[in-house]
Amino acid sequence: MKIKWCVIGAGGIADRRTIPAILQDPDNELVAIMDKVAPVVEKLGEKYGVPTFTDEEEMLKNCDCDAVYIGTPVFCHYEQAMTALKYGKHVFVEKPIGFDAKQGRELVDAFKKAGKLIFVGYMMKYHNLHVKAHDLVQNGDIGMANSIRLQFTCWYPDIPGAWRQKKSLGGGGAIMDLGVHCIELAEYILEDEIEEVKAVYSTRTFSYEVEDGAILVFKTKGGVLGHIDINFNIPDAASESKLEIYGSKGYIIGKGTLAQEEVGTLSYLYAPQGDYDAAQSRVTYEPVNFEGEKGNLYLKQIQNFCSLLRSGKLDYTFSDRAVQVQEVVDKVYAE
Ligand SMILES: NC(=O)c1ccc[n+]([C@@H]2O[C@H](COP(=O)([O-])OP(=O)(O)OC[C@H]3O[C@@H](n4cnc5c(N)ncnc54)[C@H](O)[C@@H]3O)[C@@H](O)[C@H]2O)c1
Known part of the structure; x- marks a missing residue:
């Protein structure tokens, strides 16, 4: 068709x-x-x-x-x-x-x-390493996922007339632009919804009216504790994109995966532990490392949209989640 x-x-x-x-x-x-x-x-x-x-x-x-x-x-x-x-x-x-x-x-x-x-x-959820992180979490490969952290930053200086820098045009700043990606990705990987959220944000480096930096802390319905760092005021070369998920049996750490390209790396460590070890004499486990496929995230999302239309399967799961993301943002800005 x-x-x-x-x-x-x-x-x-x-x-x-x-x-x-x-x-x-x-x-x-x-x-x-x-x-x-x-x-x-x-x-x-x-x-x-x-x-x-x-x-x-x-x-x-x-x-x-x-x-x-x-x-x-x-x-x-x-x-x-x-x-x-x-x-x-x-x-x-x-x-x-x-x-x-x-x-x-x-x-x-x-x-x-x-x-x-x-x-x-x-489009971030189409990244093969985010799919991997989702699958590892959902298969219980890090035990119970207890804590998640996402960091997504860039350099976005004052630009006269830029719609992202006006609350009435962009709806907010770093939270509306970068933070929403992090919220959506966290909810996709955890298959859970953010229920409680607190945030601090400020406009510090630039002079536009929306925030140029923010930290969100949250708890999901399932009890996972999370933390999101978003900045418009960190030079691109110094910007770190990170995804960290720690569970009762290990971790998943992504570096450079929150991006417009399917790039970066993901490390998965399985490190089950039995009894409490007061001496903290840690056993050394080796992480398994995965690489980005260097594919096209935008192509993957267009293909997803087209396959839904062609199959006649009008699935609203992701659009419902996009609304839920705005519920989290509304709570943040209402504080
Ligand atoms: N998923 C991603 O990776 C990603 C990346 C960048 C932007 N975005 C999103 O895409 C959207 C656009 O961002 P952008 O960076 O391309 O912005 P942009 O400013 O580069 O482009 C926006 C375009 O819309 C036009 N425009 C403004 N008002 C209009 C109107 N009333 N009717 C028709 N056209 C109008 C402007 O003239 C401009 O050409 C935003 O929602 C942004 O959050 C997503």
Whole structure:
């Protein structure tokens, strides 16, 4: 089954990652692109050889498509996804699903009611090492997973006009942009939901109005304790992406895996212990090391979306989780 696509938002992620991923499948067809900035969308239209629009309704009225990809700033997601639904389209919207859980819930419920798929761009869970971490945890290979920590940082300085730096456009700062990936990934790996969360955050290095750093601590429904460090104010070269899960029989440690590429390494240590050892005379166990597959996470998520459409299996598990992620963020910002 051929899937015809319209794209709303011709910016960074659409051009760099999603449109190329859509076009890798010969059974996908790019029909048209819309962006509110005419020179931006015209340039992309020329690049991909498709008609362009500066109004989404005009595009949806005039173009025959099955699915709409929304790669616009967060403040646009809700309205544009609802507009696409009005025209009977399936939607793949970038993360986060909306400004808050209320918008997210309304969206998912509306799509469910209409029998259309809504899918949210959390691509980290397709990383082979995150799948490995998920499988190790779910198979009990580190015993009972007791503690999880994720760290995801970058350098994001003051940029005049940047939507991510305005609360009214991005909905928040480092938490809304990077933190949501960590929350979603933790819930995917643990197959659990964050129930209690506390956070501290500040704007320290830059002068924009949203936070440039945050620490979240949380407890899941199943009792796992977690910790997320997110920063916009650490140079890229000094940034560490880490995933650490400690259990009653060992650990899983990922380095460099929270990224846009399928890179990094994962170490798994199985180190069961019997009695309490007051002398702490540790037995040495060797970890098993795994490497990233260097595949394309964006292609994997497009393939997942397309396979759901082609099989007619409208699975809302991930979109429900995207709403749950916003519930956690809402709690953080409400404090
Ligand atoms: N999953 C990922 O790896 C990842 C990475 C980057 C961005 N994102 C997400 O993708 C989305 C876009 O981020 P980006 O970095 O590409 O932003 P961007 O600023 O590079 O691009 C956004 C585009 O949307 C256009 N736009 C703004 N308002 C519009 C409107 N009302 N209608 C149509 N177009 C409009 C802008 O002109 C711009 O071309 C955000 O939700 C972001 O969180 C996801």
